[in-house]
Amino acid sequence: MSALAIWALGGAVVAVAAALLWVVSVPIRNASIVDPFWGPAYLLISLVWFLALPGTPSARALLVLLCVGAWALRLGLHLSIRAVGKPEDPRYAAMREKNGVGWWWRSLFWVFLLQAALVWVIASPLFVAIRSTDGLGGWDLLGFVLFGTGLAFEAIGDAQLSAFRDDPSNRGRVLDTGLWRYTRHPNYFGDALLWWGFGLFGVAAGEAWTLFGPALMTFLLLKVSGVVMLEDGMEERRPGYAEYVRRTSAFVPWFPDSRP
Helix, strand or coil: CCHHHHHHHHHHHHHHHHHHHHHHHHHHCCHHHHHHHHHHHHHHHHHHHHHCCCCCCCHHHHHHHHHHHHHHHHHHHHHHHHHCCCCCCHHHHHHHHHHHHHHHHHHHHHHHHHHHHHHHHHCHHHHHHHHCCCCCCHHHHHHHHHHHHHHHHHHHHHHHHHHHHHCHHHCCCCCCCHHHHCCCCHHHHHHHHHHHHHHHHHHHCCCHHHHHHHHHHHHHHHHHCCHHHHHCCHHHHCCCHHHHHHHCCCCCCCCCCCCC
């Protein structure tokens, strides 16, 4: 099987999985079940590419698969636990209301298959790294360091936010301690950083163009589904958030501004 065919096979498998998830979402009227699939989708596509490899997998392929698995399973489990017993996410609920009776089939394309397509494109450095046959080198080490640092930021940030939300006394307050003291979105920053680590695995395999994957992921986190969407209307919902925004870096961690 050619490299192009294997790459296409991975995309097709993820698209089928997303479509099956859509089938589940229709009767329960909850398109937000797609969110926990985001991380595991990358593990799924990586496994397809890995299993389609001819011959013995390289050390880089094994390392990348291990890293993707650690990130994908943690994120999928975290989002699944967070969604248990909750209604449809307000983002999707707003889309449902806006689109009316036709939302049930539009959501297949605008939510589920769109996410599958993004996974297919963003995962380009994983495809290149998994198919590489040469040994590990300096770029791999740097990529692994970025991945580990990003995973720690994401996991710790999520844990601190979950603990904060679970405390009833924090209702209406702003989390500004721990990693959240230095960036308003440590989990998103960590996600972007680990993807730049994945990008460097692609560079190590001799394909610098694969940095397009982490660049697109960072753009999405900053401008589409991450920072912008989460902060929309936050100042109205949480007193003190405007002050938090004034003194705290939006994305890249930095010391808070202590000026009055």
